[in-house]
Amino acid sequence: MNASVVAAGDAHPDAAPPSAAPALIAPGDLPKARKLLIFGVMAFGQFMALLDIQIVAASLNEVQAGLSAGPDEISWVQTGYLMAELVMIPFSAFLTQALSTRWLFALSAGLFTLSSALCGLAWDIDSMVAFRVIQGFVGGAMIPTVFATGFALFSGPQRALIPAVLGMVAVLAPTLGPTVGGWLTDVAGWRWIFYINIVPGIAVTALSLSLIRVDHANLPMLKRIDYSHLLAMAVFLGGLQYVLEEGPRHDWFEDDGIVMAAWFSLVAFGLFLERSLRSQGPIVRLSPFRNPTFVFACVFNLVIGFGLYASTYLIPVFLGRVRGYNSLDIGTTVFVTGIAQLFGTVLVARASQRVDPRKIITLGLVLFAGSLWMTSQLTAEWGFGAFLLPQALRGLAVMMCIVPSVTMALGGFAMTELRYASGLFNLMRNLGGALGIAIVNTWLGDQTRIHAAHFGESLGEAGRHASGFIADLAAKVGALTPDPAQALLIAQGEMAKVVARQSLTLAFNDVFRLMAWMFAAALIMVPFCRPAVSNAPPPADAH
Template identity: 70%
Template sequence: MAAIEIAKGGERPLPNPAALPTSRKYLIFGVLAFGQFMALLDIQIVAASLNDVQAGLSAGPDEISWVQTAYLMAELVMIPFSAFLAQAMSTRWLFALSAGLFTLSSVACGMAWNIESMIIFRAIQGFVGGAMVPSVFAVGFTLFEGKQRAMIPAILGIVSVLAPTLGPTVGGIITDTIDWRWIFFINVVPGAAVTVLTILVVDVDRGDRAMFGRIDWSHLAAMALALACLQYVLEEGPRKDWFGDPQIVMAAWFSVVAFALFIERSFFSQNPIVRLSPFRNPTFAFACVFNLVIGFGIYASTYLLPVFLGRVRGFNSLEIGTTVFVVGGGQLISTIIAARLANTVDRRILIAIGLSGFAFSLWLTAHIGSNWGFGELFVPQAVRGLFIMLCIVPSVNMALSGFAGQELRYASGLFNLMRNLGGAIGIATVNTWLQDNARIAALRFGEGLSVNGRNAQDATAELARRFAAVTPDPDRAMAMAQATLGRLVGREALTLAFDDVFLVMAVVFLAALVMVPFAKSPLPGDTVPPVDAH
């Protein structure tokens, strides 16, 4: 007999998600998964359109990157906090409120009048959208069992990877065909639909409003300050010489101190915002490290290619979007393969194959040339898409299969946090590598031109002779020739820097293979007892 909850207005039976009809389960899961897709898509939807947004808001080059950073920073804070909110509000009302506020903040982003307002609205959008990301994992493992549950990591894995991968493509197409503001306005109809459908069909648990009266505000503040300052250090570090800048040093100290307080509160608070107990499970801990590396690779590679195509090739938003779309096709194919193999092959073997294949795709990209476009990047991107799902699907299974009830919520929040944290670290790290390697390559070009000074002089003179056909002033022609040669050297130096960065990323993925033998994985097909949703 169904459990009974005593509430105002009488007795209400607690929901029993496992007893719902299969069609209702898929409807609930589909609504929540689509909401998650929207939240993840908007992380990178501005990637191919930053130049247009910068021009439209009259922003400086150092300011425009905060359109992405503000979103990521706020989302990082919400993801682990969402488990607490789901318990206090119930999944239905947390998800509905998040989707509704996400829709309104999207409208606000589209109506932003300057860069400051855009950054504020993007932070709000990221914060409320972050609640939709981990909730779907917990609900999916709650609704389904057996073979149906085995499909959850594959479906959510493709959503988690495909959304940020498609972001630049969708944003580029919309910006090129309509206007950059519509990359935010397109969220209105689907966001409203998710909000309404969540209220109507999602009923998998009950909230405990009394938890809001017991909230540990110091724990919440410590978590928010630690993650926000860490994100600031990662974002501004490459541009401000890292710890050579006093603001970076101060933010780093705030992050360290706040993190120490966060850890103390996690263990000793009567009502912690985030419970770290899932890390007692070694399998979960290893899965989180794998997810950190995966997030590093996904977000960094998704970030680097649009930068290369824009700065080296001079592609516009549409050309960038259609070029990076190839990865998504590979991911769709590998999702089916990974879902089937996850039930028959040791998950550690799948992760090892996935990490090796992803490293191989990065190695292929490490031979990038300044003339590379869609055709040359097709194979490296297709390989990356094919192998990344072999990392994600088994790691999700390893991370969440051993948990039930509220512990599953906290495990889902921490697991998703690691992926986004890996992405933030990845983007900051590759930015630093790119700047340093480009500077070193430019110096080497300078040394080479000095050693072979006659050849450089002859090349400059030949360019000046050609420019003389369009300007009668010989000094101006020589200046144009020198500027052209400088741009060529800068372009080739930057291309070599991209080569070096992709090569180092490939080594990082190969190094992660060292952890695979130590990760104790449940046997394929193993399931946990039915989840207590109460």
């Protein structure tokens, strides 16, 4: 092993391959075509796992109807997936060393495919949630593994493409999720949003087994798993996700269940930290946080995840609740962001080889804030044309944010440390998304109530105008019904719908404006970042 490329924390006994194992070619010494093929297969597997986070977003009503589920139950189709995925992402670094990249990725892809088929066959909401939890857990291993393997495979100018491609996948997949899911639901039924994974999942599994040979397994590590550490991490992350998902619906800590989950999560977090620092065989190492640049990059990723997932969530909600769009219409409208992200990937990949990443991320944060500010001017009539420019700008901006943050976070680590850094870095983005959706849901509900109250006050002050409007509307409705009382009730109901619609629209504006200020505030961190040295030779601990 080339000691010059191993970080101080990499000399861990678990990282060494068994002495009897046959020698492997170092990842960086593989033929270029093979490296590209391995990376392409793994990136596609990551895309599948990330796509399924949001693929049900535009089709929840259809899934709810198909499974005869209640409104509170159907949310667990997404919550269960996210909770399980959050647990696996940091755990995957340990499993990669124990099972090898080849077997972990192949098992992850194969079990993800099987659980996808089971989701499509679900017969009630309980079975669906159970299969979605399995799907999220096993699929979560593919997400950080490809980051670590990509940085191990490539060096020099080729390495600059890794954050660009994986950054595109990381943001494009959840953005396209509602589009793909809405289209499939419209043309083939909601079960096909899960069946669509079967054929590509089988292909990824088979190709992973035949192509990936970058490191050895170290099976004795499985006998030394610190189960208390694993349990603490699962309770901490699962409880946190539950609180964030269910909190807005149950008025946060006014609900006993939310309070209990929060306490369990807090206590488990303390145990998780204790085991991370003192355990002889920790499943997650926190040593990457010794690097200040990594810390700043993780904070950036938290903010990016907040903006990415929250905006991807909010726009379909607006189109469904205010405009009354169906799943296909919603998917068609949000598709613009994905196209802009593809364009942004090419642009940022080229710029990242010539420009200081701090300048790129500064411009990205400014453009992201600008796109959110533009969206905060929406009216109840906004549709595809009005969303076109803000969404295109946001798609370009998110690539300018995420590509340099990946480079800063992972560019300076060798293989063993890189695996843990990748898991923690990706965890930050998903946590940011969970925080984002929970917080904007709370903001949206609070601001809607505030604006509805203001409308009520305004109508009270100008009561003669409101009553006159209702009387005119009742007179028009009266032409359709002979009962004056019924006509008045219909007119009042229509007036209430108008007030509710406008209150919700103004609330969306407030939320997008707050998010814009958050991205502007993130600019404060940029001067404190130092670009990581990303052209170090590839790690050699696969020998």
